[in-house]
Amino acid sequence: MRLSVHRESWPMKAPFAITGHVFESLESVVVGLEQDGATGRGEGVPVYYLDENARGLLDQIEAIRPQIENGIDRDELQDLLPPGGARNAVDCALWDLEACRTGKTVWELTGIVPSERKTAYTLGIQDTPELMAEQAVRASGYPLLKIKLNGDRPVERVAAIRKARPDAEIVIDANQGFSLSLLRSVLEPFADLGVAMVEQPLPRGGDAELEGLSSPIPLCADESCLHRGELPDALKRYDMINIKLDKTGGLTEALALASEARQAGKGLMVGNMLGTSLSMAPAFVIAQLCDFVDLDGPLNLKSDLPGGMVYRAGKVAAPQTGLWG
Numbered sequence: 001m002r003l004s005v006h007r008e009s010w011p012m013k014a015p016f017a018i019t020g021h022v023f024e025s026l027e028s029v030v031v032g033l034e035q036d037g038a039t040g041r042g043e044g045v046p047v048y049y050l051d052e053n054a055r056g057l058l059d060q061i062e063a064i065r066p067q068i069e070n071g072i073d074r075d076e077l078q079d080l081l082p083p084g085g086a087r088n089a090v091d092c093a094l095w096d097l098e099a100c101r102t103g104k105t106v107w108e109l110t111g112i113v114p115s116e117r118k119t120a121y122t123l124g125i126q127d128t129p130e131l132m133a134e135q136a137v138r139a140s141g142y143p144l145l146k147i148k149l150n151g152d153r154p155v156e157r158v159a160a161i162r163k164a165r166p167d168a169e170i171v172i173d174a175n176q177g178f179s180l181s182l183l184r185s186v187l188e189p190f191a192d193l194g195v196a197m198v199e200q201p202l203p204r205g206g207d208a209e210l211e212g213l214s215s216p217i218p219l220c221a222d223e224s225c226l227h228r229g230e231l232p233d234a235l236k237r238y239d240m241i242n243i244k245l246d247k248t249g250g251l252t253e254a255l256a257l258a259s260e261a262r263q264a265g266k267g268l269m270v271g272n273m274l275g276t277s278l279s280m281a282p283a284f285v286i287a288q289l290c291d292f293v294d295l296d297g298p299l300n301l302k303s304d305l306p307g308g309m310v311y312r313a314g315k316v317a318a319p320q321t322g323l324w325g
Helices: 054-063 067-068 074-080 085-100 106-112 129-138 155-164 180-192 228-237 251-263 277-287
Strands: 002-018 022-037 039-042 122-123 144-148 169-173 195-199 219-221 240-243 267-271
Touching: 002 054, 022 054, 022 085, 039 277, 054 067, 054 085, 054 129, 054 228, 074 085, 074 251, 085 106, 085 122, 085 129, 085 251, 106 277, 122 129, 129 155, 155 169, 155 180, 180 195, 219 228, 228 251, 240 251, 251 267, 267 277
Parallel strands: 122 144, 144 169, 169 195, 195 219, 219 240, 240 267
Antiparallel strands: 002 022, 022 039
């Protein structure tokens, strides 16, 4: 097996703000695996709140180049790299390579039947509620909006968006930006405004206080549940789990996490750490298992890969032939 790996940078259409971070470009690593005339590709994006960066992901992959080129399978990979963007890139490339070598699609390999899915369109934090409402109007083609919030006037922002988009289904993502007291104060107003879910309200490692909390809206773990090793605590604190392949370290672990969370009676969401269509394609497999889908990463970029994912009428379709899987 021959390995190629390189870094890429994709400019954003505009700076994208969330709690404590502003993205001006997508930094990623792309893995290529060649064997027996077949090629597989995978993209990994750094998990910023774990202090990952593209250089570090590339170094992790280069460190296991001998094992990869000697031939490894997805199960062996789980022990060679930790969960994160590096393992995701290699894992997804191995899935793509298997599809190419066997002539089977990822749907045949997983036994999952694909269908077009409604995807959220994400609104970053703006200076005022009015500016966020303007964003919502510009996203009128998307029936599901994911609203990034922090501790600055969260209810006012949602109220402005709801007034501008009475038709929209709304989910909230606080990206660890609320305190428990703030969360308690906004849950009822959010419910009155028709919010369908609140994602990661409290900081990672500081959310034990959610145990026993009675919420009128489902609460979803994102930063607080990266992989199955963190699922037991999340099950006690959250109603839903947001699965992102860069957190789990690939589609292999993501499928296992989805299965265990469902068996525990939890809802599922699939999200992204930004990314081109090469990141969204394997995440679309998980999307088939989820209640909420947030795979709008390429829509925030100035450009995307040729032959990328197709978005229309607020929905995203299965990967096109030749992209992945």
